[in-house]
Amino acid sequence: MSKQQIKPSVESDQLRQAQSSQSSPSRTRQLIINSFIIFLIAFGIRLLALQDNRHEALKVQTAVTEGYRHTGRLLREGGISSFLSSSSPLADPNHLGHPPGYSILMATVSGFTSDTDAAVQLIQITADALAAVLIFLIACALFSTSIASIAGLLVAFAPQFTYNSTLLLPDTLAVVPLLLSVYCLAQAARHTRLALFIAAGALVGVSCWLRANAMMLAPFMALALALLFERGRRVRYALLLIGGMLLVVAPLTIRNYIVYDHFIPVSLGAGQTLLEGIADYDQAGRFGIPATDMGIMKMEAEAYGRADYYGTLFNPDGIKRERLRLKQGFGVISSHPFWFAGVMARRAAGMLRLERVKTISQSPPVTHSLLITDETAPAWSASPTDLLINGTINSTRAEISLTPDVQMLSIKGDDSKYESQFSTAFINVQQNTDYLLRLPVRIEQGRLTINVAGTNGSTPRASAIVEIQDWKTPAEQPLQMIQIPFSSRSDEQVRIAFANGGPRPSVQIGQPQLYALGPTTHLWTRYPRTLINVVQKLFITAVMLPFALFGLFLLVRRRHYQTLVLLLVVPAYYLCFQSALHTEYRYVLAIHYFLFVLVALALHTIGKALWENLRKLSIARRLFHRPSASAA
Numbered sequence: 001m002s003k004q005q006i007k008p009s010v011e012s013d014q015l016r017q018a019q020s021s022q023s024s025p026s027r028t029r030q031l032i033i034n035s036f037i038i039f040l041i042a043f044g045i046r047l048l049a050l051q052d053n054r055h056e057a058l059k060v061q062t063a064v065t066e067g068y069r070h071t072g073r074l075l076r077e078g079g080i081s082s083f084l085s086s087s088s089p090l091a092d093p094n095h096l097g098h099p100p101g102y103s104i105l106m107a108t109v110s111g112f113t114s115d116t117d118a119a120v121q122l123i124q125i126t127a128d129a130l131a132a133v134l135i136f137l138i139a140c141a142l143f144s145t146s147i148a149s150i151a152g153l154l155v156a157f158a159p160q161f162t163y164n165s166t167l168l169l170p171d172t173l174a175v176v177p178l179l180l181s182v183y184c185l186a187q188a189a190r191h192t193r194l195a196l197f198i199a200a201g202a203l204v205g206v207s208c209w210l211r212a213n214a215m216m217l218a219p220f221m222a223l224a225l226a227l228l229f230e231r232g233r234r235v236r237y238a239l240l241l242i243g244g245m246l247l248v249v250a251p252l253t254i255r256n257y258i259v260y261d262h263f264i265p266v267s268l269g270a271g272q273t274l275l276e277g278i279a280d281y282d283q284a285g286r287f288g289i290p291a292t293d294m295g296i297m298k299m300e301a302e303a304y305g306r307a308d309y310y311g312t313l314f315n316p317d318g319i320k321r322e323r324l325r326l327k328q329g330f331g332v333i334s335s336h337p338f339w340f341a342g343v344m345a346r347r348a349a350g351m352l353r354l355e356r357v358k359t360i361s362q363s364p365p366v367t368h369s370l371l372i373t374d375e376t377a378p379a380w381s382a383s384p385t386d387l388l389i390n391g392t393i394n395s396t397r398a399e400i401s402l403t404p405d406v407q408m409l410s411i412k413g414d415d416s417k418y419e420s421q422f423s424t425a426f427i428n429v430q431q432n433t434d435y436l437l438r439l440p441v442r443i444e445q446g447r448l449t450i451n452v453a454g455t456n457g458s459t460p461r462a463s464a465i466v467e468i469q470d471w472k473t474p475a476e477q478p479l480q481m482i483q484i485p486f487s488s489r490s491d492e493q494v495r496i497a498f499a500n501g502g503p504r505p506s507v508q509i510g511q512p513q514l515y516a517l518g519p520t521t522h523l524w525t526r527y528p529r530t531l532i533n534v535v536q537k538l539f540i541t542a543v544m545l546p547f548a549l550f551g552l553f554l555l556v557r558r559r560h561y562q563t564l565v566l567l568l569v570v571p572a573y574y575l576c577f578q579s580a581l582h583t584e585y586r587y588v589l590a591i592h593y594f595l596f597v598l599v600a601l602a603l604h605t606i607g608k609a610l611w612e613n614l615r616k617l618s619i620a621r622r623l624f625h626r627p628s629a630s631a632a
Contacts, residue, residue, distance in 0.1 A: 034145065051365055051367075102170035138186055185566060268318060354544055367520075378513040395420070434516075436517055442507065453494060455492075466501075
């Protein structure tokens with residue numbers, strides 16, 4: 001077999017012959033049916049996730065999301081001419097903090113519906129359901145249909161994807177073009193059509209319009225082509241791939257040069273994330289670099305004597321400041337290369353962990369309106385004094401007391417990370433009823449988790465995280481009205497539990513009020529929800545990473561390096577490049593779509609071995625217990 005072909009590596013000769021003997025229409029029909037089933041399962045799970053997170057999703061990264069909305073509104077109002085004008089509001093360098101693709105999507109969607117957020121979320125969960133199908137198709141090009149089906153189902157169920165696809169952020173959308181790009185490469189490795197290389201590069205460019213993280217992926221892929229193709233063709237294919245990416249990204253680069261008179265390939269932000277990434281691991285603060293956006297702005301305002309630098313990252317002098325950030329970051333790296341190499345290694349290892357995210361709830365979420373008027377009477381309320389007298393202090397090291405004016409309950413947590421500190425007395429509720437808990441909170445230090453727990457106390461009915469606004473002093477922290485909707489399920493009592501979201505939080509709690517909203521709807525969804533919830537709890541690092549490593553071991557042992565290249569080119573890119581910068585899990589989601597293919601390979605291999613051993617054992621028992629002729 002030539003290097004231009006990918007070996008369907010892990011299947012036995014008998015299975016490969018059986019598959020090749022199938023007629024092409026039969027094979028195509030089977031792929032269509034499997035793809036449709038995987039899509040339905042993935043889309044259904046994401047619909048449930050959207051139902052669960054419809055309130056919470058709008059509270060995640062609100063400043064970033066509002067930035068996308070604002071850019072989208074300006075695009076909608078000014079059109080393409082304003083996007084190309086150096087005098088329009090869109091010429092503000094603050095709009096360069098993110099590529100414009102997501103804002104363009106929002107602007108386009110807003111022209112068809114008034115509820116832009118809901119429409120964009122629907123597009124995102126649909127795209128992420130298609131991502132499960134794409135993983136299935138990629139795995140089909142490399143392995144058997146059974147392995148590919150397992151891979152597609154893993155992506156369909158993974159809570160890391162279902163949750164992130166509901167957020168008003170472009171992270172899961174940006175993965176879909178990358179999956180398509182790898183699929184094009186897999187097909188090009190079998191049927192070397194030049195258009196497939198151009199398409200693979202162009203799809204990477206599409207991803208860059210949504211997130212700039214994949215900016216160097218096309219050259220990285222071009223290097224990987226050396227392991228897939230024979231000499232004499234590699235350079236041509238690599239140039240086509242890179243050229244496809246440049247064709248898609250070039251209009252944005254040209255626009256940036258016209259508007260800002262500087263070479264900016266996609267967006268700004270590399271310097272900011274480089275500095276924050278260094279600060280993340282500089283626990284002693286020896287480099288004097290802040291770990292937050294506000295901290296960087298404050299540092300620059302003081303260092304350059306420019307008070308107007310405090311407030312935004314890129315205006316005024318955004319391009320100049322960004323280049324100075326890069327210079328400062330590279331200075332730290334050049335003077336401490338081994339330390340930074342260790343940082344990259346630790347950050348890369350962290351990328352392999354699965355994010356702990358909210359799984360599908362076993363009970364349907366609140367569907368009633370959360371609007372509470374002054375005339376609405378609470379079903380329950382308690383003063384801070386009552387909370388202290390009737391509540392339970394769960395940590396001997398926590399300090400629970402009333403404020404001097406007796407208007408709020410003060411909770412000062414211990415040095416544990418996530419332990420419960422204080423719980424209220426049990427509150428009587430009606431079964432299968434939607435409720436809204438409203439709680440005034442002022443946090444002075446750290447992070448606090450507020451849970452609504454049932455009588456069993458194992459799984460919270462709902463929760464909220466409260467954290468400080470790091471650009472304000474403790475005295476400036478505002479009083480926030482936290483709203484936590486939840487369903488009572490079959491409970492007749494619930495309690496409010498306050499737990500650390502990090503060491504030593506300090507928070508003041510006002511008078512809580514609990515409102516009954518009405519009977520819980522969609523109770524029939526409890527059955528699929530329970531099944532999905534059980535499966536999603538298996539998606540943790542301790543379970544999935546060993547299977548992925550075993551799948552990797554299988555491919556290396558069998559010397560199927562071409563398959564490895566296709567599966568690991570995207571993960572390897574993020575491990576090499578993104579590890580140099582400040583990283584959040586959503587930035588590197590693409591890694592785990594491909595790792596789940598390795599998990600599927602491991603599960604299929606183990607399952608097949610177990611099944612064959614069970615068959616042999618069953619045959620042996622039948623032979624051993626067969627009556628002899630003399631006994632007959």
